[in-house]
Amino acid sequence: MNKLVSINNTFESFQSLIHLYENNKGELFGEIHLEIRQFFAANMSAALGAVLDKFVSNLNNIHFDYINPKIELILLKNDFLTYFGKQRAADTNNTTIKFQKLKPIDGKYFKNYVIEELIEGHNTDLPQMSKGAKEKIIEAIYEIFVNAQIHSETKFIYTCGQFFPNKNKIEFTIVDTGIGFREKINNRFGSQLKSTQAIKWAVEEKRTTKEGISGGLGLAILKEFVGVNKGKMQIVSNDGFYQFDGEGESIKTFEGEFPGTIVNLQFRTDDINNYSLKSEININDIF
Amino acid sequence: MENTTINIVNTIGDVYGVEAEDGQKVFELIIKAFTDKKKVILSFQNIEMLTTAFLNTAIGQLYKDYQEEYIKVNLKVSDVSESGKVALKRVVDTAKLYYKDPEALKRSIDEISED
Incomplete structure (x- = not known):
């Protein structure tokens, strides 16, 4: 029996x-049983969904033997459990950001998803947020989605999020089941970096594995x-963990x-910084 | 030399300039115009969202085949938002450095390997 307890x-x-x-990764045509207890952060549905999909691709059956009722309601509201044969529930509080499984070429669907879930769907929940901050959050989410599209060589991209109006937070997670930072970078440079070194390298400015095109921003x-x-x-x-706060x-x-x-992102929605300040960049002096 | 205007929204069929693949479409049009000895005005009119991934392929990679001076004279942008200007400037500065010093990336890998 697999147990997930207090997943945050x-x-x-x-x-x-x-x-x-x-x-469970070696299991083939098997029955995989899972219990989810105490707590489960809704945005982590993206990561769990990716793992369970790996099992399903080995033709295993997934059984949720027990889910704490509160957790179950959230996972029904955010559509996660509807991917596993359950009936979805209405989200009257409008705080979920739906679980979504996309192909890397589904950029247009992702756009609709972002508009529905983050822009139009939550206009009333985010009154204190400056327009600039909201734009920056959406831009950031896009940069990560595009990274997964370009670099990961994944079959699917999994996303999910959650609003916390009382804590002034939004959490958003983007997951792929592709080759990971380590293999991508080592393939490109013939290096032997560990996962942690690979991530550390990639988060610095101007670091890119693209050939012939600059990037890394x-x-x-x-x-x-x-x-x-x-x-x-x-x-x-892979086995690397990086956190910045x-x-x-x-x-x-x-x-x-x-x-x-x-990639797990947490943003503050009570951010009143003005990100749309006029830049000092002269349009004739860019190139 | 004649001017030609490239409208990004029309080129990519979207007000979101976010995907690298869409940037490639813009890049190819600029190259077409440059090859035909035309000056380009790149219009960002009605663009609502930009990523650096899009700008890298649309504009950054011009520095691979064209000198900075040539681009300065032959490419102008219009209707760019303030945040778009900031992103574009960073993309351009990064591209210039990248093509000037292609070994820099390899050196940064060597440095982190020694950590």
């Missing part, structure tokens, strides 16, 4: 998901924004490996 946005919680994956700009917004960003790629950077290694990459 922490290193330990990601470790629990990695254990779940490692313990998306993660760096995200990191700067997270700093100003007082939010948090976490990257899990007000306390700085922290890097750790997991036992076992996640089969791809998780």
Whole structure:
């Protein structure tokens, strides 16, 4: 029996998901039983969905033997359980950001999803947020989605989020089951970086694995924004863990490996910084 | 030299300039115009969202085949939002450095390997 207990946005919680994956990844045509107890952060549905999809691709059946009723209601509202044969529930509080499974070429669907879930769907919940901050959040989410599209070589991209109106927070997670930072970078440069080194390299400005095209700004700009917004960003790629928040950077290694990459973002919605200040850039002096 | 205007929204069929693939469409049109010795005005009119991934492919990679001076003279942008200007400036500065010093990336890998 697999148990997920108190899954939050922490290193330990990601470790629990990695254990779940490692313990069942060899299973083929099997029955995989799962219990979810105490707490489950809704945005982590994206990571759990990616892991369960790996099991389903080995033709295993997934059984949710027990889900704490409160958790179950959230996972019904955010559509996660509808991917596993349950009837969805209406979200009257309008605080969920739906679980979504997309192909990398589904950019247009992602756009509609972002508009519905983050822009139009929550106009009334985010009164205190400046227009500039909201735009920056959406831009950041896009940069990460596009990164997964371009770099990960994944079959699917999984996203999910959650609003916390009382805590003035939004959490958003983008997951792929592609090759991960380590293999991508080592393939490109013939290096032998560990996952943690690979992530550390990639979050710095101007670091790119694209050949013949400059880049490497998306993660760096995200990191700067997270700093100003007082939010948090976490990257899990294979056995590497990276976190950046007000306390700085922290890097750790997991036992076992996640089969791809998780980017977990937390933004403050009470951010009143004016991001749309007039820049001092002269339009005739860009090139 | 004649001017030609490239409208991004029309080129990509979207007000979101976010995907690298869409940036490529804009890039190819600019190259077409440059090859035909035309000056380009790139219009960002009605663009609502930009990513650096889009701008890298649309504009950044011009620095691979064209000198900075040539681009300065032959490419102008119009109707760019304030945040768009900031992103574009960063993309352009990054591209210039990248093509000037292609070994810089490899060196940064070596540095982190020694950590």
